Each structure stands twice: as C-alpha cells, then as structure tokens.
Amino acid sequence: MSVHEREDRALRLQRVAELLAEAVTPQEVLDAILTEGVRAAEARAGAIGVLSPDRESIELLAQQGYPGPIMEDWGRFPISGGLPMSHVVRTGEPLFVSTRQERDELFPGLAGQGQGGGAMVVLPLAVEGRVFGAMALSFEEGVEFGRERREMKIALARLASQNLARSQLYEQEQALRERMTFLAEASEILSSSLDYHHTLGELARLAVPRLADWCTIDMADENGEIERLAVAHEDPEKVRWANELQVRYPPNPDDPHGVPQVLRSGEPEFFPSIPARLLDEAIGDDPELRRIIDELGLRSSICVPLRARGRTFGALTLIAAETHPPFTEADFALATELARRAAVAVDNARLYGEAENGANAAQALAHVADGVVLLDPDGVVRHWNPAAAAITGVDEKHAVGKPVGGVVPAWATLTSHVPLSAPGERGTGPVTVPLVREGHERWLAISGVDFGEGTVYALQDVTDEHALEKTRSDFVATASHELRTPLAAVYGAVRTLRREDVELSEEHRAAFLDMIESESLRLSKIVGQILLAGQLDADAVELSLSACDPAAVAADVIESASVELPDGISLGLSADGTRSIECDEAKLKQVLVNLVDNAIKYSPDGGRVTIRLDQNGSGCLIEVADHGLGIPASEQERIFEKFYRLDPQQTKGVGGSGLGLYICRELVERMEGRLWVESEPGVGSRFSVELPVSA
Amino acid sequence: MPKEPQAAGDDSGAGTSTEATCVLVVDDEHSIRLLCRVNLGASGIDVLEADDGETALELARREQPDLILLDVMMPGLDGWGVARELAHDERTRDIPVVFLTARAEASDRRRGAQLGGVGYLLKPFDPVGIGELVEDVLARIGRGEREQLQRGIAAEHER
Numbered sequence: 001m002s003v004h005e006r007e008d009r010a011l012r013l014q015r016v017a018e019l020l021a022e023a024v025t026p027q028e029v030l031d032a033i034l035t036e037g038v039r040a041a042e043a044r045a046g047a048i049g050v051l052s053p054d055r056e057s058i059e060l061l062a063q064q065g066y067p068g069p070i071m072e073d074w075g076r077f078p079i080s081g082g083l084p085m086s087h088v089v090r091t092g093e094p095l096f097v098s099t100r101q102e103r104d105e106l107f108p109g110l111a112g113q114g115q116g117g118g119a120m121v122v123l124p125l126a127v128e129g130r131v132f133g134a135m136a137l138s139f140e141e142g143v144e145f146g147r148e149r150r151e152m153k154i155a156l157a158r159l160a161s162q163n164l165a166r167s168q169l170y171e172q173e174q175a176l177r178e179r180m181t182f183l184a185e186a187s188e189i190l191s192s193s194l195d196y197h198h199t200l201g202e203l204a205r206l207a208v209p210r211l212a213d214w215c216t217i218d219m220a221d222e223n224g225e226i227e228r229l230a231v232a233h234e235d236p237e238k239v240r241w242a243n244e245l246q247v248r249y250p251p252n253p254d255d256p257h258g259v260p261q262v263l264r265s266g267e268p269e270f271f272p273s274i275p276a277r278l279l280d281e282a283i284g285d286d287p288e289l290r291r292i293i294d295e296l297g298l299r300s301s302i303c304v305p306l307r308a309r310g311r312t313f314g315a316l317t318l319i320a321a322e323t324h325p326p327f328t329e330a331d332f333a334l335a336t337e338l339a340r341r342a343a344v345a346v347d348n349a350r351l352y353g354e355a356e357n358g359a360n361a362a363q364a365l366a367h368v369a370d371g372v373v374l375l376d377p378d379g380v381v382r383h384w385n386p387a388a389a390a391i392t393g394v395d396e397k398h399a400v401g402k403p404v405g406g407v408v409p410a411w412a413t414l415t416s417h418v419p420l421s422a423p424g425e426r427g428t429g430p431v432t433v434p435l436v437r438e439g440h441e442r443w444l445a446i447s448g449v450d451f452g453e454g455t456v457y458a459l460q461d462v463t464d465e466h467a468l469e470k471t472r473s474d475f476v477a478t479a480s481h482e483l484r485t486p487l488a489a490v491y492g493a494v495r496t497l498r499r500e501d502v503e504l505s506e507e508h509r510a511a512f513l514d515m516i517e518s519e520s521l522r523l524s525k526i527v528g529q530i531l532l533a534g535q536l537d538a539d540a541v542e543l544s545l546s547a548c549d550p551a552a553v554a555a556d557v558i559e560s561a562s563v564e565l566p567d568g569i570s571l572g573l574s575a576d577g578t579r580s581i582e583c584d585e586a587k588l589k590q591v592l593v594n595l596v597d598n599a600i601k602y603s604p605d606g607g608r609v610t611i612r613l614d615q616n617g618s619g620c621l622i623e624v625a626d627h628g629l630g631i632p633a634s635e636q637e638r639i640f641e642k643f644y645r646l647d648p649q650q651t652k653g654v655g656g657s658g659l660g661l662y663i664c665r666e667l668v669e670r671m672e673g674r675l676w677v678e679s680e681p682g683v684g685s686r687f688s689v690e691l692p693v694s695a
Numbered sequence: 696m697p698k699e700p701q702a703a704g705d706d707s708g709a710g711t712s713t714e715a716t717c718v719l720v721v722d723d724e725h726s727i728r729l730l731c732r733v734n735l736g737a738s739g740i741d742v743l744e745a746d747d748g749e750t751a752l753e754l755a756r757r758e759q760p761d762l763i764l765l766d767v768m769m770p771g772l773d774g775w776g777v778a779r780e781l782a783h784d785e786r787t788r789d790i791p792v793v794f795l796t797a798r799a800e801a802s803d804r805r806r807g808a809q810l811g812g813v814g815y816l817l818k819p820f821d822p823v824g825i826g827e828l829v830e831d832v833l834a835r836i837g838r839g840e841r842e843q844l845q846r847g848i849a850a851e852h853e854r
Contacts, residue, residue, distance in 0.1 A: 477798055481768045484797035488819035489726035495823050496730060502737040508729075515726045 009152050012040035016156065020163040026061070029167040033135070033160045034064035041156055043137035044118060048125070048160070049085050050133035052076075053328065058085055058133070066138070082109045085134040088122040092131045094154055095122040096145040119143035123157035127165040135160055179334050182210060186338055190345035194352055197229060203342060204232035211334065212302075212318035212327075214242070217342070218251070218259045219306075219314040226251045226259060229314070245292065257282070258303055259315045266312040268304040268339075270332045300326035304339040308347035316342060371444075371459030379404050382454065391444065391461050393437050410435060415457065420450040432462060443467075478658055482526045486519035493519075529659040533642065536666045543670060548585040550620050550691070551575035554611045557592040561600065561609075568606020571596075575613035581620050582694040583671045591664045591675075595624040595687045598660060602685070603628030619673070619692040630681035639677070640665045717741040717758065718829055721751040721777065722766035722795065730822040731764060731795075738826020748772025752780050755787045762829055764816070767796040767803070778810035791836055793829070794848075795820070804848055813844040 019032040030048055038046040045065025049058040057078045060071055079086050084107055088095050097103045097120040104111040118139035125133040135157050143149070189202045200217045207215035217230040231242045253260050257278055262269055271278070279298065283289045299320045306314035316339045320326055327335075371388030375381060384399040384407075392399075392408050399407045408414070418431045430445035443466035448457045493512040497504070504512070535541045558573050565571065592611065599609040607627035614621045631639060642662040668675040672692050679685035716739075720731040723746050732742045743758055745751035748771055755763060763781070767774035774794060781787040793814030794807045807815050814832055816825075835844060 477768065477800070477803075480799050481797040484799070484818040485724055485727070488797070489724070489730070491819040492727070492730040492734075492822040495821055496734055499734075499737070499823055502733075504733070508733055511729060515729070519726060 006148065009040070009148075012036075013152065013155055013159070016040050017159055020159060023163065024167065024170060026164060026167040026171050029160075029163045030062040033156075033163070034062055037135075037156050037160060038064055038137060041121070041137050041153055042139070043121070044140045045138045047085075047136045048133060048164070049089075049136075050125070050164075051079065051089060051131070055079065058089060061133075082107060084110075084120065084122040085136060088124050088134045089131055092124050092126065094124060094150070094157070095120075096150060096153075097121070098144055099142040119145070121145070121153050123153060123160075125157060125161040125164060127161055132161075132165065175330065178210070179330070182206070182334070183337060183341065187341055187345075190342060194349040196346045196349040199345065199349075200342060201230040201232075203338075204230035207318065207338070208232045209234045209323065211324075211331070211338075213321040213324045214317070214319035216242075216259075216317045216319075217306075217314060218263070218317070220253075220263045220312070224253050226253060226263065249289065255282075258301075259317060262303045262305050262315040263312055266305050266307055268302070268332075268336060270303075270327070271301045272326050272328070274298050274301055297321045300324075302327050302332050302335045304332075304335050306339055306343035306346060308343045314343070314346065315339075371457075371461075373404070373457040373459065374454060375404055375457070376454045381407055387461075388459055391442065391459050392435075408435075414444065415446060415448065418446045418448045418457070420448045420455060422450060430458070430460065432466060479526075479530065483523065486523040486526070489519035490516050490523065529663060532663055533659045536663065541667075541670065543584040543587060545582050545584055545671075547580050548583050548588065549578070549580050550583075550588065550622055551578045551613050553585060553589050554592060554613060554622065557589060557596055558611060560593065561596050566600060566606070569600050569603060570608045572608055572610035573612075574610065578613045578615060578620055579693070581691055583673075583691055584667075587667045587671065588689075588691070591667050591689060592622065592624065594660045594664050595689075598687075599624055599626035599628065599685070602626065607684070616690055619690060622689040622691070623686055624689075625684060625686040627684040630683050630685055631677065631679040632681050636677055636679060640675070715739060715741045716762070716829065716833065717743065717760045719743040719745060719751065719754055719758070719760040719763045720795075721745045721748070721763060721769075721774070723747060723769040724766070727766065727795070727818075731825060734822040735826050735829065738830070740826055740829060748774070748777040748780075751777050752784075752787075755781060755790060756784065759786070760790060761833060763790055763792045764795045764825075764829075765792050765812075767794060767798050767807075775806065775810060778807075778812065782811050791832060791841070791844075793832060808845050808848040811845065812848055813841060815848045 016032065016036045019036050020029060023029040023032045033048065034046050038044075043065075045063065047060060047063035047066060047070070049060045051057075052059055057076050059076050060074055063070055074083075077083055077086065079089055084095055084097075084103075087107075097106060099119060103120055118141050120139065121137045123135045123137075124131045125135055137153065145153070185206055186203055189206060190196075190199050192202075193199050204215040204217055213233065215230075215232045216228060219227050219229050221227055228243075228246050231239055231246070233239050233242065251258070251260055253263070255261060257269065279293055283293055301320070302318045304316050305312045306316060316335065318327065318331070318335050368385065368387060371391040372383065372385045373381065373388050374383035381399045381402055381404050384394075384396045386396070389395050389399070394407050404411045414433050414435060417433065430447040432443055432445045435442045435444050441463075442461060443463045445460040445462045446457055448455055493515045497509065497512050532541070554573055554575060558571050562571055596609060596611065603609065603626045605628075609624070609626045612623045612625070614623070640661050642659065665675045668689055668691070674690045675687065677685055677687050718731075718735055718740050720728050720735075720742055721744075722728050722731075725746070728744050728746070732744065735742050743754050743760055745754050747769055751763070751765070752772075754760070765774045765777055772780075774796065778792055778794075781790060781792060788811075791813045792811060793816060794812050795816045795818065796803070796807075797818040799817055804815055813836065814828070816828070832844065835841075
C-alpha cells in the first residue's frame with residue numbers, strides 16, 4: 001500500500017469524521033456513515049443494525065446500495081440467528097470475509113442470496129466495550145483484507161459507533177426534553193382550571209399525536225360505572241366514531257383487561273405489543289367488532305391508573321395504532337408520570353370542590369333561619385351558624401371548639417328528648433322545648449341527625465308559632481270557660497230553684513234569680529262577641545254611616561257605665577269643642593262601651609276612668625284612660641290580636657273572651673280610623689280612638 | 696220538705712259537726728260556689744269555700760276536708776297547680792279531688808287523672824245531684840276503688 005493510498009484513506013476517514021461531526025440526529029449520522037463511510041471503505045453497499053432494547057433481536061436501521069427490499073425482508077431478525085450481523089453482535093468481533101464462497105461456507109443460510117461474489121465486512125458497533133449493533137459493508141469483488149485495510153474499517157466502525165451513540169444520546173435527550181416539555185405543558189393544562197372534566201379533555205388532546213395515536217381517560221363513579229371522560233385522536237372523525245363505539249360497546253367493569261382491570265386493581269397494564277389472544281378474547285364472536293378492531297390496527301397499549309390518596313378513580317390509556325411506533329419503557333414511564341400528575345390535579349380539584357361545597361354550605365347555613373349546630377362525638381361544637389348564635393345568644397367564636405354544655409348550659413336538658421335519626425332516615429320530627437334566656441322563654445323546635453362522626457342539630461325558634469298555638473288552645477279553653485261558666489250558673493240556678501226536695505230561703509231564691517239574669521246577660525254578651533268576631537273575619541259586618549256627635553255617644557256610654565259601678569271607680573268625661581263626624585254610631589258606642597268596661601275591669605283597686613274628646617287635625621280623637629293595672633310594653637300590640645288575653649297571673653279576677661279589643665280595633669279601622677294604646681304597668685292605660693270627619 | 700241548713704259553709708257551723716262530710720269548694724266564680732254550697736248543704740254536707748288557689752291550699756291543710764271540688768281556670772294559682780301542691784303535701788295528698796271545670800278537652804281529662812283526680816265534673820253540671828256524687832265518690836274510695844275512679848276520669852265522655 002503506497003503512502004499515497006494511505007494518505008488517501010486517512011483523508012477519506014477525515015472526510016467521514018467531518019461529516020459525522022455535522023450530523024446531529026441518528027438519521028443524519030446513519031446517512032453520513034452509509035454514504036461517505038461506505039465510499040471511504042470502497043464498499044458497494046452498507047447497512048447498520050442495532051440491538052433491540054431487550055437485546056434479543058437486531059433491527060436494521062438503514063442501508064445503502066443493497067438492491068431489493070432488504071429493509072423489509074431483513075428489517076428485524078433474532079440475535080440468535082445464523083446471519084453475519086447476529087454472529088458479530090454475539091461475538092463482538094469484526095468479521096472479514098474475502099469472497100462469496102467463504103461467506104456461503106460461514107453462513108449457509110445466505111447461500112444463493114445477494115449479488116456479485118464480493119467480499120463482506122461486518123463490524124461491531126460498541127461504546128464503552130458494550131456492543132449495541134453492527135455495520136455491514138459489502139464489496140463488488142473479492143478483497144484481501146490486509147492489516148491496514150482492516151484497521152481502516154475498524155476505525156470507520158469506531159467513528160460510526162461513537163457518532164451513532166452520541167446521536168442516540170442526543171435523541172434520547174431530545175426525547176427526554178420533549179417529554180419534559182410535554183409534562184410541563186400537561187401540568188400547565190392540569191393547573192389551568194379546576195374543571196377537571198375540561199382539563200382532562202385538553203390533556204388527552206395534548207397527548208395525540210405526540211405520545212400516542214389514541215388517548216382516552218376514563219373515570220369510575222361511586223357506583224363503579226365507568227365513564228369515558230375524554231377520547232382524543234388527531235382526526236375528529238375518528239373521535240366521533242370512537243364515541244359511538246363506546247356507546248355500542250360499553251365497558252364491562254368485570255373485563256379482565258384494560259381500563260376495568262386497571263380501575264379494579266390500581267395496577268398499570270402495559271402491552272408493548274398487544275397479544276392477538278387478548279384482542280380475540282375481547283372480540284368474541286362479534287364479526288362487526290372484529291372488523292372495527294382490525295380497522296383500528298391496535299399495536300401497543302399503555303393503561304395507567306389515576307390514583308390519589310390510595311384510591312384509584314380513573315385510568316389513562318394510550319394506544320399506538322396506525323402511525324405511532326410501539327410504546328417503549330420510556331413511553332410507559334412518561335404515561336405513568338402523566339397519570340400521576342393528572343390524578344393529583346383531579347384529586348385537588350375534587351378536594352377544592354368539596355371544600356368549596358363546604359364553604360358554600362357554610363355560606364348557605366349562614367343565611368338559613370334555622371340554627372344549625374354540629375357537634376363532634378365528644379360533644380364539642382364544630383359548627384355554629386349565625387341563626388344558632390341568634391337563638392342561643394352565643395356567638396360563633398364563643399361556641400366553636402368548646403363543649404356544648406359549656407356553651408349552652410341547658411343543652412343536655414334541651415336535647416334529652418330529641419330523638420336522633422340516622423342520615424337520610426325519616427326522623428320523628430322536631431321536639432319543641434323551652435329555652436330560658438335572659439329571663440325570656442324561647443320555644444325551640446329541635447331535631448337531630450347522628451351521622452356517626454358527630455351530630456347535627458337543627459334549632460328552629462318557634463316562639464311565635466308556639467305563642468300562636470298556645471293562644472289558639474288558650475282560646476278554646478277560654479271560650480269554653482266563658483260560655484260554660486255562665487251557662488253552668490244559669491242551668492244550676494234553674495235546677496236548684498226547681499228542686500222540690502229542699503225549701504230554699506228567700507235570700508237564696510233571690511240570689512239564684514239574680515244569677516240567672518246576670519249570667520244570661522254575660523252569656524249573651526260573649527256569644528255576641530264570638531258572632532261579631534266571626535262576622536268581622538268573614539267581612540260580613542255592615543256599617544251604617546251617618547252624622548254623629550261623638551260627645552253625645554261618650555256621654556251615653558258614661559251614663560250606662562255608672563249604673564253598676566264597682567266600688568272605688570269614678571267616671572269622668574271631658575268634651576270641649578268637638579264636632580260632628582260621619583260614622584256608625586252603634587259601632588262607635590260598642591267600641592267605647594268595651595273600652596270603658598275594660599278600663600273598669602282592669603282597675604281592680606279603683607280609680608278614675610275618663611273619656612276625653614278632642615278635635616284632631618283631620619277628625620276626632622277619643623281617649624279612654626284609667627289608672628289601673630296597665631299593660632306591659634311587650635303585650636301592648638298583642639292585646640289587639642284575636643283571642644289574646646293578658647296573662648291571668650297578672651290580671652287576677654279578670655275574665656274575658658279575648659275578643660273585645662280585637663273587635664274594637666276592627667270596627668274602628670272599618671270606619672277609617674285608628675285605635676292604639678299607651679300604657680305603663682302600675683300606672684294605667686290610655687286607649688285612643690281617632691276617627692276622620694267623614695269615613 | 697226539709698229546710699236547707701242555713702249556716703252550712705260557715706266556719707262556726709262546719710267545724711263543730713263531727714259526723715257531717717266536709718267538702719271544700721274552690722272556684723273564683725261566686726255563682727258556682729253558691730250553687731255548690733246550697734245543694735251540698737241540702738244533702739247535709741258541710742261546705743268550705745275558697746275563691747283562689749292559695750286560699751284553697753291553706754284551707755285544705757288546716758281543715759282537712761273530706762273532698763275538694765276544684766275549678767281549674769282561676770287567676771293566680773290555677774286548679775292544676777292546686778292539685779299538684781295538694782299531692783306534694785303529706786297533709787293533703789289523700790284528700791280526694793273532683794275537678795269541676797269548663798275545660799272540655801280530652802287532654803284536660805288526662806291531665807286531671809294524672810294529677811290524682813278522682814272525678815271530673817264538666818260545667819255546666821247539675822248541682823242537684825252533686826251531694827249524691829260526693830257521697831258516692833267517698834264510698835267508693837272507702838271500698839278501695841280510688842284507682843278505678845282515677846282511670847275513669849280519662850275514659851269518661853263529655854256529658
């Protein structure tokens with residue numbers, strides 16, 4: 001070999017090295033080796049194959065100069081086979097074959113294959129002593145491989161190895177970078193919104209076609225039903241089709257593979273190559289499904305669980321079908337990481353939703369009129385809404401975190417008769433109990449639900465309802481009493497007078513006759529009031545309006561009242577310069593009689609009862625005043641309610657239907673007037689009637 | 696025709712009679728008290744009267760009547776309260792109580808029975824038979840039928 005030749009080879013190697021230095025991607029490296037490298041080696045053709053990740057087979061990456069479809073025919077072959085590349089990868093030693101005859105002897109399987117009778121060199125590709133592939137060079141003619149030729153080829157293989165490995169590292173780094181970028185984008189999507197239905201849809205769309213041909217996300221609901229949350233494919237038409245498919249072939253939660261399996265077990269499922277057996281099992285005897293699966297061309301699948309806090313609630317599925325290469329371990333790792341991030345995002349969104357619901361509930365509770373009290377199993381207050389604060393008079397901040405017995409001392413008594421129902425159970429209804437607070441009695445309707453982790457009590461302030469109910473039942477008792485008592489007297493007096501077995505004294509006979517008269521009047525009056533109240537309710541009271549002198553009516557009332565005046569009571573009338581008004585004289589008289597009767601009745605210790613008339617801007621003012629018991633401020637409006645009576649404890653010896661003042665106010669208002677009271681307990685009361693000049 | 700005993704109900708007269716039955720009539724209505732006094736007197740029964748609850752308790756403790764006719768709706772301490780107080784006091788707990796009331800509700804009857812009443816007379820009532828009623832109740836209690844009487848109150852129908 002001449003110096004010139006040697007220099008020439010060195011230059012050619014130099015040229016290859018330069019080209020390789022510019023090559024970045026594995027493809028560019030392969031191109032450089034297979035064009036300049038093959039030329040530098042003076043070979044006719046060349047090919048490069050690499051070990052598969054499982055190191056079981058060799059995959060042909062590229063070739064240059066071989067005729068025919070060798071990439072298709074020899075694209076992938078086992079490392080254990082009888083091909084030169086297999087041999088070299090196995091041994092790690094370069095193979096130099098000078099003639100075709102020698103080749104066929106060494107590799108009988110190749111006999112009759114290939115063209116020409118040229119030499120062949122197969123060189124291991126290795127970095128750091130580890131073989132990762134082989135480069136084959138084929139020559140037109142036989143070649144005697146001397147030391148320098150061999151060294152040149154080995155140097156070329158070393159160049160190829162280094163650059164290929166370097167470019168693959170670069171590619172891996174690129175892939176890693178892409179994955180990182182992808183994960184970053186995915187995270188961005190996941191954190192963009194708390195609406196995880198939306199974000200998972202976006203995530204699935206991000207995954208295709210970069211990560212897979214198909215990406216689906218399924219969730220399991222509380223009932224174990226599988227809901228498809230997202231399905232993505234580059235072609236919207238296919239998405240539509242997949243959605244229809246999902247409807248026609250809904251997932252069976254008991255399926256041994258795929259999403260149902262992953263949801264059940266919480267373990268991922270990774271098929272670099274989907275076994276035909278699995279598809280057959282899934283398809284069964286359905287020819288239509290067979291056609292669809294074939295059309296889909298499923299090659300490889302990854303299904304990873306969406307898990308958070310120990311619970312699997314969904315699955316992310318990636319499928320490589322028509323375009324995407326089969327998934328690798330790296331894809332699986334990426335999918336796992338993606339699912340992890342998605343699961344955390346979904347979990348956070350759900351937690352936030354729950355917290356927000358909790359906050360909404362708290363907000364809603366803040367507005368409900370019912371007191372809501374939540375106690376933990378130790379009886380410590382956990383929630384105390386504003387209504388509970390209003391009802392009990394204890395602020396939320398003085399209640400939450402404290403034992404309820406310390407917050408409301410009467411709590412145990414209050415709730416001792418409240419039956420606790422289980423959640424969702426139809427309770428027995430609230431129990432109404434009194435709570436004395438600052439000397440006032442409040443009536444609370446309390447119901448409770450024991451939900452295992454504590455107890456919720458609803459407190460309703462039914463003081464008004466209770467008062468109304470009590471008023472009603474009091475009325476029944478009152479009306480009964482007011483009707484039955486005079487009736488008992490009249491009936492009893494008559495029965496006694498007619499007794500033949502006893503001779504009554506004259507004194508008693510007279511007393512019974514008086515009794516019959518006065519109790520009959522009383523009976524007639526109470527019956528009249530009840531009837532009138534009924535008419536007022538039915539709006540059946542007719543007014544007969546005419547010009548009337550209120551002073552004359554008042555004088556008439558005073559005169560009647562003076563007939564049987566109790567001891568210690570004196571009557572007075574002052575009527576200066578009043579004018580005639582238009583009203584129903586009989587009704588006005590009825591009102592004044594009632595007011596004067598009341599004034600006398602509620603002045604058990606005597607005193608002066610007066611009627612005073614005055615001119616009022618637009619009409620006439622009539623005041624009936626006494627110096628009697630007076631009316632507590634809290635009762636001053638209620639006395640005009642139907643059936644309402646002052647507490648008998650405070651009005652010893654005073655009976656009544658509870659209708660008098662109700663009737664008075666109704667009558668005055670029907671005459672376009674007003675009736676009100678000013679009173680002070682122990683000092684007296686003043687009832688004022690204001691009537692317009694013309695009604 | 697016998698004349699009604701003129702002094703029935705007066706402390707002077709009733710207190711001295713050792714044989715006569717003594718009934719305490721409690722009602723804020725003068726008419727009802729008068730009816731009871733006259734008709735019970737006609738049956739030879741002595742009558743004590745109280746027009747409110749506190750007076751009734753005081754008289755019951757002091758005079759130990761054989762029976763109390765008790766109105767319910769009275770100002771101040773009402774009949775329910777009087778019955779409760781009577782039952783809580785050793786000196787009065789055995790005195791039979793017959794309610795004499797205008798309260799016609801079934802719940803009132805139950806309440807009367809719970810408070811230990813042995814009779815429930817709804818107003819209006821026939822005063823002519825009241826002496827007989829008192830003697831009958833006392834006779835039955837004497838035969839140990841107090842509990843039957845109490846149970847009978849709640850079961851009784853409105854007349």
